[in-house]
Amino acid sequence: MILREFGIPWLGLLFAASLSFAQDQPGGSGMVLRAYPNTDAGLTAQIEDACAASHAQGSQQIHSMLDRFALPNPDEWLQKAVGEKYREISGQYAGKLASYQSMLTEKCSPDTNPERPKIEAVKLIGQQAQPPSVAVAPEVHEQLQAFRFVLHTAKARVEWATTFVYESGAFRYIGDGAYPFWEVKRAVTVGKDVQAATLIHQVPPDYPDAWKKDGIQGTVHLRATIAKDGSVQDVTVIDGDARLAKSAQKAVKEWRYKPTMLNGQPVEVHTTIAVVFALNASP
Numbered sequence: 353m354i355l356r357e358f359g360i361p362w363l364g365l366l367f368a369a370s371l372s373f374a375q376d377q378p379g380g381s382g383m384v385l386r387a388y389p390n391t392d393a394g395l396t397a398q399i400e401d402a403c404a405a406s407h408a409q410g411s412q413q414i415h416s417m418l419d420r421f422a423l424p425n426p427d428e429w430l431q432k433a434v435g436e437k438y439r440e441i442s443g444q445y446a447g448k449l450a451s452y453q454s455m456l457t458e459k460c461s462p463d464t465n466p467e468r469p470k471i472e473a474v475k476l477i478g479q480q481a482q483p484p485s486v487a488v489a490p491e492v493h494e495q496l497q498a499f500r501f502v503l504h505t506a507k508a509r510v511e512w513a514t515t516f517v518y519e520s521g522a523f524r525y526i527g528d529g530a531y532p533f534w535e536v537k538r539a540v541t542v543g544k545d546v547q548a549a550t551l552i553h554q555v556p557p558d559y560p561d562a563w564k565k566d567g568i569q570g571t572v573h574l575r576a577t578i579a580k581d582g583s584v585q586d587v588t589v590i591d592g593d594a595r596l597a598k599s600a601q602k603a604v605k606e607w608r609y610k611p612t613m614l615n616g617q618p619v620e621v622h623t624t625i626a627v628v629f630a631l632n633a634s635p
Contacts (some may be wrong), residue, residue: 385416387521392475395499395516395523399471403460407468418453420522429519433492433532441486441534448533452514452525474500474591486534492517498530500573500590529622530575552582553608557599559629567631568593572600574625580618582609590624600627 386401388394398420405413423429426445430438458464475497500513515530516523527533572592577585584607589597604625611618 385420388523390518392499395497398523399456402456403468403471406457406460407462414457418456421453421456421525422449423517423524423526424520429517433488434486435489437486444533448527449525452528471501486532488532496526496532497523550610551607552610553606555603555606557596557603557627557629559599563595563629564631568595569629569631570596572597572627572629574601574604574627576604576623576625578609578612578621578623580611580620582611584609592627596627596629600625600629603627 388398402417405417427438427442430442460468495517496515497517498513498515513529514525515527515532517526527535570593573590574587575590576587579585584604587601587605589601592600604627612621
């Protein structure tokens with residue numbers, strides 16, 4: 353059995369199969385923009401269309417498709433979401449959105465990947481985006497949808513997550529990972545001023561011989577928070593076999609880390625843990 357843990361510097365993206373669409377909407381310069389259904393498949397199609405435009409390097413199409421990820425009226429939406437607090441955070445949205453659009457363009461560019469990459473999208477099942485520290489109207493919080501993505505190329509496998517809200521026939525970028533964009537400060541990523549968390553107590557998950565005999569194996573991805581005291585909290589399953597996932601989740605809750613330090617102070621760290629159950633792995 354192999355255990356591996358990695359932090360995610362939550363970035364956003366998504367992509368996959370071709371679909372049919374409910375209706376079309378007019379775009380700039382006479383372009384017709386598709387209206388996507390409010391489903392996992394609809395978001396998949398929207399990113400696929402954006403990636404196709406980027407890979408084809410048609411500037412008009414790229415800009416039109418990237419604009420679909422923007423809130424139609426950010427200030428209005430933010431005021432509805434957080435009330436007068438929107439004045440403190442509205443100025444951040446354009447920059448966060450531009451970073452997301454730039455990342456999407458780079459990932460799908462033929463300069464980066466001569467062949468269009470394969471991207472798998474996995475909704476964070478049974479979960480909405482994490483409750484933010486800034487109070488959000490309940491009806492708005494229910495609309496937040498977080499997704500995890502895996503990009504495959506000939507040279508690499510990259511993982512990240514992003515949060516969207518569905519507005520006016522398209523999915524609109526709200527934040528990286530499972531948080532609205534104004535909550536980024538809560539998620540720490542390892543950098544020059546951060547001492548990475550160190551695992552100091554690890555409990556292996558149960559892997560009964562009966563499961564091995566039945567050929568049950570695979571990887572379970574968990575999302576967790578390493579608290580300031582090094583304990584592991586809020587362990588939730590992203591994907592994996594249900595039996596393996598239950599075993600992995602139970603074990604990881606008992607793990608302990610040396611607290612992560614930022615500028616000499618302990619901080620929370622949001623991370624993803626992969627627990628690999630392999631029939632032929634070394635003990």
